[in-house]
Amino acid sequence: MRKQALTDEILLSIDKPARYIGNEVNSVKKDLKDIEIRFAMCFPDVYEIGMSHLGIQILYDMFNRMEDVYCERVYSPWVDLDKIMREKQIPLFALESQDPIKEFDFLGITIQYEMCYTNILQILDLGQIPLLAKERGEEFPIVIGGGPCTYNPEPLADFFDLFYIGEGETSYFPLLEAYKENKKKGGSKLDFLKKAAQIPGIYVPSFYEVDYKEDGTILEFRPIVEEAPKSVRKEIVMDVTDTYYPRKPVVPFIKATQDRVVLEIQRGCIRGCRFCQAGMIYRPVRERSLEMLKQCAYEMLRNTGHEEISLSSLSSSDYSQLQGLVNFLIEEFKNKGVNISLPSLRIDEFSLEVMSKVQDVRKSSLTFAPEAGTQRLRDVMNKGLTEEIIIEGAGKAFDSGWNRVKLYFMLGLPTETKEDMVGIAELSDKIARRYYEIPKDQRNGKVQIVASTSFFVPKPFTPFQWSPMSTKEQFIEKAKIVKEAVKAQLNQKSIKYNWHEADLTVLEGVLARGDRKVGKVILQAYQNGCIYDSWSETFDYGKWMDAFESTGVDIDFYTTRERDLDEVFPWDFIDTGVTKEFLKREWKNAMDEKVTKNCRMGCSGCGATIFNGGVCFEN
């Protein structure tokens, strides 16, 4: 019978025990005697969230195709089990073998959002692995960080042995080879790290030192061993068709957030919105072939038994084969009881037609992300969506029976004025007015508009990385202005306004653009008892504030401070292909309210041509 790391008594006294038993459909079983490398792949959040992440499924599949590697999964124990594991000193284990992760060769942690940082420490701690890399001896696994947050790994530098920067499908091969070779030769962890530092995309934080100026900004960031390069270029797969993609993803027993087959249709985005980190760091756009996606859809549905399939990418309407793909999915699977879950699409004849085929028009909503309330501010952020496009799109949809609209905006963008905030309410109202232009007898009841705002956090490697961020009080004030403005509209009864928590946003701001000094705040917050910060029921702002206070780290330095154009940023040593010159140019264009063309309308020379492929070479 399967091994169980937790006793029946424990499993029967916690919520959703199936989170911890492994054994899912398509989970991989291997015989340890054939295995040279044991890799624990971790998503530091609860199982249902972690299991919904495509990146882990891609790497899990890729690693387990290697005969002598066994990759297993590990997720954050929920707070109920967390407590029991601490009390009873049960070491955190991987799901497949149920063995403690401290016995593994590698612990790879994907870092998808800033608010999971304390959960990373929880994983190490429950794993009985020392939190600080420098305190981990030879017997502990090599702890690797990957994912979007590693584009500024500095706040986490103390906790990781190395960071893998960029897409996982490439450098893991030489990295694992180097590990095996080092083991054979009887080399130490340090020997291995020196080898690793020379592999493209690998950053070993302990091989670098940072000197600061008196004002707290960086004077110099420099390698201190010969093997460490001055800058680390992100890794990227240029051929996204002929590459790894899981045909047999793991199917959880309990309902995951994404309980469906996910087809990633392309990587990168042509749009160049100036606030968007993903749009910059994943450049250039690379499309998967229609043939490959058709085949994946077929095999993955068959191997998982999922009843739903969805498409994933940053801007699906820009995928050149979208019509072919969506029509194929509908024709092939609609009659077999498979739901086609559409991504948010630009509203046009095509999308309205397919939407009406796969959704119940009366129950589904249209989604727009204007991001800002006025055209002026949309130009500042280079959001190509205009009011005419929105009203026309919504109008077309209303004429075909839709009556629900979701709108997404941001507050606190650079140059924002009261007019922009009020503009959010006005735009919502204009959409409602367009609806009521339809004669009453042809309308489908009342229109329902939901406008949501999130607070803007400047992110590394975006043109807005120089921008100051608003304070918590300013954010709350801004939301109030929007709320009042909504109340003043003609159709206020049809408009619902939601806004996000400001506490979390401020923290996210510190962690996103933080430097190595922020590491001690994270450690202190964890020691104060913070975990699951992205969950409102567990988030404790007070404990975080105590951590800032006791470590003497100043929040404003990281958030509201105006950054000099020539400031050395903690993340400058990473080369994403997109040059700092381009980002500066874009920051100036933003201030001049000048829009920049998307990659297909004309190249703006961002620097991503160095990867020799993708959209840059389409013509």
Add this chain to the structure above:
Amino acid sequence: MKIRIKFRKNGVMKFVGHLDVMRYFQKAMRRADIDIAYSGGYSPHQVMSFAAPLGVGITSDAEYIDIEINTPITTKDALKQLNDTMVEGMEVVAFKQLPEESKIAMSIVDAADYEVCFREGYAPSGNWEEKISSFFAQEEIVVWKKTKKSEKEVDIKPLIHTISTKDGKISMQIASGSANNLKPELVIEAFANYIGFDLKEFSLLIHRKELYANIGDENQKELISLENMGEDIE
């Protein structure tokens, strides 16, 4: 075409709850290419129903699902296709065609066989097994039964058809289903009470052995296992 499926649920699968087992089988039908019938509408559902939910922590040799299929398939092929896609701890043991006029399993369950033993370290000391027969010989066996609204005293004796022990294992047949449902742990609680033993949480390992329908009447019961109400498809 109406089909009854019987499966076993063992090992760590006992931690997967009833609703998740339903989802598991919905996906299993697709993986195994069983041409199951769907209800109409925008989000169609498989025509599928379970006989009797099994609590988390309980293992079973006799779980039943009724489904409807469009394309006939032999029992042999169906078992192979389904078992090829099962996880460890799940095994499909029967795939039977039901007469078209059959009622769904859920509505006809009348009794169930269970095997219960004490988890290691949780058993009463001394020779408790001897006392089972005198326990069962009582005129009435009164327990406190919790309902959603209140707690009340009930006599469960009529709901226990048989009970016996062998080698530390208690076997019982008890009333089950929508009309009169008795949980095996309630019987053991009553027994523990009877012998003056303090039954702790997590003491029991419970295993469901079989589910029955009554094809006789209330007074003259004639029990038949749900499996035996259908025929193999050749």
